[in-house]
Amino acid sequence: MRNFALATVLASGASALTIPLLSSLTGFQTIPVLSLSQGGKAQCYSGLVAVQVTTTGNTQLNFNLPANQSAVTDIFTQYLTSTSTLVQSLTGPDATVSGTFNIHAKLCFPLLSLPPLVTPPTVQFLIHGIGFDKSYWDFAPGYSQVDAAAAAGYATFTYDRLGVGQSDHPDAIQVVQSPLEVDIAHALIQMLRGGALLGTKFSKVAIGGHSFGSIQSIGIASRYPADIDAVMLTGFGLSASAFGLTFAGFNAALANKNQPARFGALSNGYLVTGSPQSNQLTFFKNPNYDAGLFAQADNNKQTFTFGEFFTLAKVVAPAAAFKGPVDVVIGQNDFIFCQGDCLSPSDQTAPVAGALFPAAGGNSDTFILPGAGHALNVHYGASRVFAHMNNFLKNNGL
Template identity: 55%
Template sequence: MLSFISVPSALVLTTSALFLSSVSTAFAVTARFPGSLDVFRDATLSLSAGGEAICITGTVTVNVATSANQKLNYEDGASQLALTETIAQFLSANSSLPAQIYGGPAFVHGAFNISTKLCYPVGWSAKNLSKTVQFLIHGIGFEKSYWDFAKGYSYIDVAAAAGYPTFSYDRLGTGASDHPDPIRVVQSSIQIEIAHELIQSLRDGRIGGHRFDNVVGVGHSYGSIQSVGITVKYPMDLDAVVLTGLSINTNGFGVTFAGFNLAIANENQPLRFGDLPNGYLVTGSSISNQFGFFHYPDFDPKILALDEAAKQTLTIGEAFTLTSPIMPAPGFTGPVDVVLGEYDMSFCQGNCYTPGDQSLMVRPALYPAASNGSQAYIVPGVGHAINLHFEANSAFAHIHNFIKTNGF
């Protein structure tokens, strides 16, 4: 399922020391880390933003036997002029472009290096503490730091304070993970296969050395879409699922993608993404990010500036297969929690109470067999990127109440 390359303990300590600025600090952190260090490549140790969790960040290789991708009739070398026109045509009324682009199934396989982050609450013990791990999947424009963005904006800190280990990672094509062909390879289907392999390895104890009895999936936006896809294809992978920044209302998608003002990443951010092919895209500016992800004045402008500086890529392949995983998951019988920002633009067109409470519509549409422990919540004063608003901790508290109420 997963291939690991062991790292000598001396190297682990050396890289940890560099990351933490002193050898003595690295040894102190290592002494508190309750998991196995030698399954990660290029491993570093750190504390979460608020110091509630001790984390190991490193690369693992995920082997995907097969992924049912789509053949897309789109040229990777397209210019910014061609890209902008493609998006305009795709969003046009009665567009024939989707029929021209989608060319049927195209099966993909391979081994991919994925940057991961496994965090344990400080003082956590496998013998007498939670046997549940939270599996976190970030959305478009972000990487795994979305879950540990800054002190006071760290989902990982809140989870650790509640006693839960967390596992986050950079999706394929983002952050420190591999960036393969952005049209033929990096699509929704392969993201789901990678998540499945990682979940199975957490359950088997091949990541961190502990077998987790329960895995609770927590997604954001595109990460929530992938969580839905996991529960459709692999309904036994997750014991419970939390879908943040997702509804069944896609009326805001056209407005959001227009507002993103998508740009070729190697032109918009040449110092960061200059080596990537033209099929890797980013939002055009901090204005684009605010429009799609934030609600003013309910956020700190410094957080928006940090978000712009750290913004991540979206591929053409993902853009054209974005919603394909969204379908009913009748085989999933665990509890479902739907958490939406009141002013979510992508999934509510800026008002999650119109028409009706959008958080309440997901379960009957997608999860007919979900348990009675399912919940829903609209977070007041929050846009799409829930974790980056002043009221983020209101959402974090709700989610952990949901998890604990359901016995995990």
């Protein structure tokens, strides 16, 4: 049981609402900001969390910062050339990276009334993909896994990955790579299990990822199988046949030139998708989304790094020791993993668990959201995804 005081906040512009306020605010560098989720179902505490971590899995990349946008475009041209050996030529040995990184995180609880105040045993640890930040999971009223999870009795933990949003933006080539991000996630999970955040211990952790966040989730299950009790992969499949088309479609742009007001201080190692058309091609399926949410996603588009690009799938390996249940969810018209049709030549969710989680147990499941593109959380019908994920956990006793 947690100890609470009372606080009054405004719920999405509505009337003032009195909600319980945690008296233990440990783990955040300063007093965390108290807010409600988009639909008002969860009470959330957000702020910077210092994560001390060492990884031995990064790659020494023989690659210098591009001088300008022309150089960036040429790098991707080289990568996409049919006879390309770019990645092999740049890849050096494994590298060790250590540091303390400030990660902006949000821990949300179901909106509870006094009494009783009971900590949910299970926290959903949700990792966003490229092009988004943690708001992907709490995007708008009706488009929020944070809300849906709270209504189902779950806590949620979301965060801006390293190099994204309000988290630190260190060296974009040698530091912000996929393996280091896996170890940061591992450290955060240990904090949640150990009660280092808000004095609240969680006995169960269900990891959920979107796209690159799903790749991260696989890396965690493979390297740290004891961290998690269930895996939920969204926006993910086994096929890489459209990856070249995806990065061509991204039309990668220097973040500091494309969005100077937001990213002007970043190095030339930080990139964004080049245009709204880039985001539509790779993330959205017309007309199955709200135009206002599309504009919101494009206006708030987030960075990715050359380090991530060159180490994207390095952490992917079969999680042979993970024995929990696995859920695989994708939009029917996902472009990145299915080239627009996840039912061709057959259900693309079906082989994932067997290939990557050979010892998975419990009630594993799959779901394809009709009419949705890659960013399925911001398409019509997203609530069906959230309900499916929460039911998957319930069906496995979590």
